Amino acid sequence: MTATEGRCWPCGGWLVAGARGCGTSRALVCESRGVPRSEAAYAAHFCIPDRNSTSRGVMKLPRPRSVLGLILAGFTLVALPLIWAVYRGADHVEQLAVQSEALVLHAVQVTRESKQLAELLTDMERYARQYEILADAPLLRLYEEKNNGFLAALGTLEVLDSKGAMRERLTAMRGAAVELRDSVAGYVPGSDDAPIDIGGFARVGDMVHAIATENIRSIDQQVESLRRTATDARRSLFWQSAMLVPVTVLLAILFTVLIARPVRQLGRAIHLLGEGSYSSPVSVSGPAELTALGEQLDWLRRRLVELEQEKNVFLRQMSHELKTPLASIREGTELLCDGTVGELSDTQTEVVEILRESGLELEQRIENLLSFSAWQQSKGQLTVGEFELANVIDTVVDNHQMEVVTKKLKIRKSLKQVTLLADREKIRMAIDNLVSNAVKYSPVGGRIAIRISRKAQRVMVDIMDEGPGIPSDERERIFEPFFQGRVPPGRHVRGTGIGLSVVHECVEAHGGKVGVRVRPTGGAHFRITLPVTYEPQAA
Structure with a gap:
């Protein structure tokens, strides 16, 4: 059999060089694949359809492969x-x-x-x-x-x-x-x-x-x-x-489903990526453009997982690397304050006190970084148990007693006895960050109020101070990771933007809420609302 030169357009048979075929003026013969020589002679003037054309000849409804189509x-x-x-x-x-x-x-x-x-x-x-x-x-x-x-x-x-x-x-x-x-x-x-x-x-x-x-x-x-x-x-x-109405409605529903299904899949994937959930692969079925977009989103998901892992490793390593020299600085500062290396003048004592406070602040920021890194690794994993919320708050206040005494602050507590079923460490971490901010931003001789109240199956923790407060245009963003607001008066260094994001994620993980409330007398007023009994959210 001679080499073919393509197919006959009208019937799908094979065109062979050297003779007439399909009634055209071209010197081609339309010959079926596998036809013997004797039958090929008959095909010199007539186009013999391909023997496999039966399966190919079955009409299929055209299906648009693009969104526009x-x-x-x-x-x-x-x-x-x-x-x-x-x-x-x-x-x-x-x-x-x-x-x-x-x-x-x-x-x-x-x-x-x-x-x-x-x-x-x-x-x-x-x-x-x-x-x-x-x-x-x-x-x-x-x-x-x-x-x-x-x-x-x-x-x-x-x-x-x-x-x-x-x-x-x-x-x-x-x-x-x-x-x-x-x-x-x-x-x-x-x-x-x-x-x-x-x-x-x-x-x-x-x-x-x-x-x-x-x-x-x-x-x-x-x-x-x-x-x-x-x-x-x-x-x-x-x-x-x-x-016509049912026909039109059915057609509209059909094409709405065909268009909306991949769009919903994309929306769900983007929502999961926005929430930081990278465990589920992105799969989109539909037109070619949306399928390709789904593949790009899945590549983005994998890349975000890699970046998240690299970021956590960096935070852990950097935090531990900073704690080693900081410990030496803290020890040296304490020795100078105690007069172990000799008596200091008033000016020297003032400088050492500044160094001491800066060291404490730096230590707190490193602890925030470590807490943030630990939370990112154990996100969504809670160790639930019963505990008294008032005891946790007392422990947190005792941990900040040195700063409270140094700044001559007055802490007024009104703690209702409430037994929570939650993750004690995560709740302690959230309250500790809020109390730390209250102590940090309160003026010398200021007052801090901490109150526990209960309403039905919800418990509220209010922490109020007399500091500069939260500007109204920043209240919606202060719980975002690494968000840094304007520098408060009297301070020269911005915060890391981690503490409040840890508070928000710890509270949200328990199905609660944290927000900033308006305080007429000035200062900041944070309220944490938690369920008395933690109930895991359905996946």
């Missing part, structure tokens, strides 16, 4: 039934409008002509009576004018009577009108031989009234016919809409 296909399929329904409705409305317009025009013309017949007949009778008494020629001419108008109005009615329903009545009326005209025209004043037939006007008037009544009845019939047509059109549109 899917949206366009959805809009098209959803809009087509609606467009058809609108077209049908517009066609019915147009037909009804044309029929209504014709009916109104016909009714107006018929009514106008019928009214004109009655008015002309009245004038004709008046002029005929006057002419019979006065025998004045101008009165006869006026009668002739009204009579001609009467006959013209009859002619208009005959034209309007396209169906011939009033043809006999109009013909009879025309004959009666002609007889009246002859009666008036043939009247000889002063002679009693041929008087004017005044009673004929009454008979013609009855005919005019009968025609008017017939016109009204005809109009009523046409209005009723139009009403039935409108009712039929409304019923037809209703059933068409009743059939």
Whole structure:
């Protein structure tokens, strides 16, 4: 078998160089794959379809692989039934409008002509009576004018009577009108031989009234016919809409699901990444663009896991590396303060005191870094047990007693006895950070208030100080990791931005809340709200 040069476009067979095929002018033969030489000769003029074309020939519904194609296909399929329904409705409305317009025009013309017949007949009778008494020629001419108008109005009615329903009545009326005209025209004043037939006007008037009544009845019939047509059109549109609405709704739901499902998957993945949950792989099914975006998000997830691990390792190593020289600095400072190396002057004592306070502050920041690193590693893992919340607060206050005495602070505690079922260490860490901030930012001689209250199954811990407080524009962000607000007056170094984020995560892990409350007298007021009994959140 000679080498093929592609497939025949009409049938899918194989094109072989050297002969005619498929009726084209190209010197190609369309030969089926695997056909013997004897059959190949037969294929010199005819295209033999591929033996595997049966499976390939099965029609498959096209499925858009892109978001744009899917949206366009959805809009098209959803809009087509609606467009058809609108077209049908517009066609019915147009037909009804044309029929209504014709009916109104016909009714107006018929009514106008019928009214004109009655008015002309009245004038004709008046002029005929006057002419019979006065025998004045101008009165006869006026009668002739009204009579001609009467006959013209009859002619208009005959034209309007396209169906011939009033043809006999109009013909009879025309004959009666002609007889009246002859009666008036043939009247000889002063002679009693041929008087004017005044009673004929009454008979013609009855005919005019009968025609008017017939016109009204005809109009009523046409209005009723139009009403039935409108009712039929409304019923037809209703059933068409009743059939189209489910189809349109199903198509809309189908394409909404096809579009919304991958979007929801992306949204869920982004939400998990935003919450710092990197354990679940990102999988998106749908159009090619969204699938590719899902793969990029999964790559981002893996990269964030690596960066998070590197960050935690760095924090742990750096914190431990800083604690070693800091311990030496602290010991040396304490020796200088105790006078072990000799008496110090007042200026030297002041400088050593500054060094001591700075060392304590640096130690607290390193502890915050270690706490943050430890929390990131054990995030979501709580060791739950029962404990007295007031005991935890007493322990935290005792740990800060040295700073409290140094700054001559007054701590007022109002601690209600509440037994919590929670992670004692995490709760201690959260309260310790808030008490540490209160001590740090309180002025010398200031007051700190710590209160425990309970409401139903919730317990509130309020910690208030007289420091500079939290600016209103920073209250929404102070719980974000590493957020640093403006430097408070009297201080020259910003915080690390870790302490409050640890508080927030510890409280949130217990299903509680922490927030900043407005304090009219100034200072900061933090409130922790916790459930009395910790209940693990469903995954």
